[in-house]
Amino acid sequence: MNELKLSKRLEEVVKSIPKGARIADIGSDHAYLPCYAYLQGYITEAIAGEVVEGPFQSAKDQVKKVDLENVIDVRKGNGLAVLEKGEVDCVTIAGMGGTLISTILEDGKEKLEGVTRLILQPNIGAINVRKWLLDNEWEIIDEKILEDEKRIYEIVVAERGEAKKPYGDELESGLLVGPVLRVEKNEAxxxxxxxxxxxxxxxxxxxxxxxxxxxxxxxxxxxxxxxxxxxxxxx
Structure with a gap:
């Protein structure tokens, strides 16, 4: 059961989940992320949301395969519509474009009541994610950038707070390249x-x-x- 392997980028997403969190993984695909996060001791329970029938069924099959049906609830629905207020304290959205992630957050804003952390991994257009966070008073507390299978990915971690704080006097460049990433300037x-x-x-x-x-x-x-x-x- 513990043999489940994640891609490098999804492993990094999991590492940003607070220990003991209840998470919603939106666009969960095969539900690998919540299964892995539970098996590695990061989370206590999860909701895996998927809007497309094929991946929804795959997610249900995967959760059943690792015998986690009592802690991971697979739900079919669009974005944050699969949630009720207060059900989770952390939301992960990985593997989509930044514009789509921003739309999901905007359309489901009222469902974020009680959520204390967002972990977002846009494949492209991270600037759109950062703009949404800035406009909605979510403060970027960490960012990661890494190469995985010859593609470069960014991960943005935010909590409610002073949205402008990480940017200092360089808002424009911070939105484009990342306020944390531009300081670290790693190889990726x-x-x-x-x-x-x-x-x-x-x-x-x-x-x-x-x-x-x-x-x-x-x-x-x-x-x-x-x-x-x-x-x-x-x-």
């Missing part, structure tokens, strides 16, 4: 933003040499500002 961080910088410079170069409509001028200015921010962070 440098690799990600060096690649992103080269990509943005290519786009900016094409835009600057093409016909200048008002829209393309605005796009170019936006890309140039991002380039400036990334270059300053990578120094």
């Amino acid at each position: 961080f440098v690799k990600k933003w060096t690649h992103e910088l080269a990509h943005l410079k290519q786009i900016a170069s094409r835009l600057s040499s093409s016909a200048q409509t008002e829209e393309s001028k605005q796009k170019l200015a936006r890309f140039q500002q991002e380039i400036k921010l990334i270059e300053e962070v990578l120094v």
Whole structure:
């Protein structure tokens, strides 16, 4: 039963769960994360939410396979709609785009009553997650960035608090690259933003040499500002 293995990125998500938490894993897929978290002693119970029928059935099968039906409740529904207020104190959402994660949080805001920690792992668009947290008074207390199977992932951990505090005087660059990550600047961080910088410079170069409509001028200015921010962070 303890042989369940997680990907490196999901292992890091689990490590951010407070010991003894009751969690909701939204978009749980095969429910690997809550099963692993329970078997490793991180959580006392879990709700695994899944909106798609196939993964929902897979999650139910997995929970049954490891004999955890009494502690992990697999529910079918969209986002946080699977929760009642006060059922959990920690929510994990992993493996989706940042825009979708933000939409799930916004649409289910009232279900977050009693939740003290959010652990969010956007595959892309982490800036959208950080903007939502900032707008809704969730303070980023930790971030991780890692390479797993040749892809780079970011994990954002937040609790209710002073949302602007982690950013200091550098809100714009903090939203883009992460207020914690930009301080640590580990190998995965440098690799990600060096690649992103080269990509943005290519786009900016094409835009600057093409016909200048008002829209393309605005796009170019936006890309140039991002380039400036990334270059300053990578120094």
